[in-house]
Amino acid sequence: MGRRKSRDKTLSQNKNLSEAEVVMEESAETASLEEPLETLAIVGGDQTSADYYFDSYSHFGIHEEMLKDIVRTKTYQNVIYQNTFLFKDKVVLDVGAGTGILSLFCAKAGAKHVYAVECSQMADMAKEIVETNGFSNVITVLKGKVEEIVLPVTHVDVIISEWMGYFLLFENMLNTVLYARNKWLINGGIVLPDKASLYLTAIEDAEYKEDKIEFWNNVYGFDMSCIKKLSMTEPLVDTVDQNQIVTNCQLLKTMDISKMSPGDASFTAPFKLVAQRNDYIHALVAYFDVSFTKCHKLMGFSTGPRSKTTHWKQTVLYLEDVLAICEGEALVGSMTVEPNNKNPRDVDIMLKYSLNGQHYQVSRTQNYKMR
Ligand SMILES: C[S@@+](CC[C@H](N)C(=O)[O-])C[C@H]1O[C@@H](n2cnc3c(N)ncnc32)[C@H](O)[C@@H]1O
Numbered sequence: 414m415g416r417r418k419s420r421d422k423t424l425s426q427n428k429n430l431s432e433a434e435v436v437m438e439e440s441a442e443t444a445s446l447e448e449p450l451e452t453l454a455i456v457g458g459d460q461t462s463a464d465y466y467f468d469s470y471s472h473f474g475i476h477e478e479m480l481k482d483i484v485r486t487k488t489y490q491n492v493i494y495q496n497t498f499l500f501k502d503k504v505v506l507d508v509g510a511g512t513g514i515l516s517l518f519c520a521k522a523g524a525k526h527v528y529a530v531e532c533s534q535m536a537d538m539a540k541e542i543v544e545t546n547g548f549s550n551v552i553t554v555l556k557g558k559v560e561e562i563v564l565p566v567t568h569v570d571v572i573i574s575e576w577m578g579y580f581l582l583f584e585n586m587l588n589t590v591l592y593a594r595n596k597w598l599i600n601g602g603i604v605l606p607d608k609a610s611l612y613l614t615a616i617e618d619a620e621y622k623e624d625k626i627e628f629w630n631n632v633y634g635f636d637m638s639c640i641k642k643l644s645m646t647e648p649l650v651d652t653v654d655q656n657q658i659v660t661n662c663q664l665l666k667t668m669d670i671s672k673m674s675p676g677d678a679s680f681t682a683p684f685k686l687v688a689q690r691n692d693y694i695h696a697l698v699a700y701f702d703v704s705f706t707k708c709h710k711l712m713g714f715s716t717g718p719r720s721k722t723t724h725w726k727q728t729v730l731y732l733e734d735v736l737a738i739c740e741g742e743a744l745v746g747s748m749t750v751e752p753n754n755k756n757p758r759d760v761d762i763m764l765k766y767s768l769n770g771q772h773y774q775v776s777r778t779q780n781y782k783m784r
Pocket residue numbers: 414415470476479480508509510511512513514515530531532533535557558559560574575576577586589
């Protein structure tokens with residue numbers, strides 16, 4: 414989830430996976446869409462652009478993008494089909510069901526009953542899709558917010574959801590999953606996925622920083638650098654070529670969805686990024702992975718620059734400085750992440766970094782806002 418603009422430049426995504434990433438991606442790697450997408454129809458003709466603005470998940474385009482994200486959808490399918498012991502005769506809650514795709518997977522895997530909760534107009538389509546595919550006796554689509562609906566049962570055995578936003582936490586749907594877990598998950602029940610981790614690395618990105626940020630210094634001869642300041646505060650969602658990576662990748666935070674509280678999504682994490690070559694650093698890049706640890710064999714996927722591209726791409730945070738870093742030198746600092754006070758679906762990020770290198774010394778704090 415977390416659909417937003419992307420820059421038009423698509424950098425190549427060469428594969429050079431770490432061993433862990435190979436295991437995580439194994440199943441998605443061979444993915445191909447087996448079932449046609451024609452079942453998706455245009456949502457009610459009476460929807461206006463204003464409706465879509467306030468309820469973007471009502472439009473089929475977003476669902477098409479998610480379904481066609483093979484890494485994402487095929488991983489969920491493999492998790493469900495290759496671990497039917499988790500679903501057989503179980504009551505499942507699909508939090509934010511969209512087109513109902515995850516519910517359909519669960520029903521096919523032998524779930525006793527699936528409650529598919531979806532708050533957007535897409536719930537109407539999900540109902541039709543469930544009927545068309547002959548699963549009306551197993552899947553009940555409930556249109557409404559998870560926080561407001563009345564579930565016909567008091568407990569569920571399994572909660573499944575695809576809640577992840579850009580930068581993992583943008584749009585803050587995680588809270589909805591935690592709400593559902595606290596309210597309906599039976600003791601010993603499972604949440605899928607159950608682990609999510611956020612990572613940070615540093616990249617050389619002179620060309621694109623010039624194009625996106627420095628551009629505002631001189632626009633047809635006029636100084637528009639006030640917009641430059643603004644553009645620096647907005648992380649950019651885009652693909653990063655793994656050849657741009659200058660340092661190691663640092664784990665910032667792992668969240669255990671089966672145990673965490675909503676407050677755990679706000680955190681400060683230290684980082685130490687050690688240069689693997691002499692280069693310039695223009696930006697830090699954040700990405701996440703998710704795992705399904707309750708599977709027979711660990712499954713999951715990564716949205717990192719060394720993995721197959723997903724619609725989440727990576728999140729690029731440009732630095733005010735261009736850091737001339739030498740091999741072996743460390744860029745150290747911390748990242749603070751928290752939901753915005755006024756709009757909890759936005760994410761505030763505070764970055765503190767310092768470099769005490771041979772060719773460059775700096776200590777700075779920068780603030781960003783995902784919106
Ligand atoms: C990322 S999409 C995933 C859709 C589908 N599960 C899939 O995997 O293709 C998340 C969905 O959750 C829905 N959603 C978000 N917050 C919700 C809430 N509080 N209650 C019910 N649905 C919600 C959105 O409308 C959206 O369709």
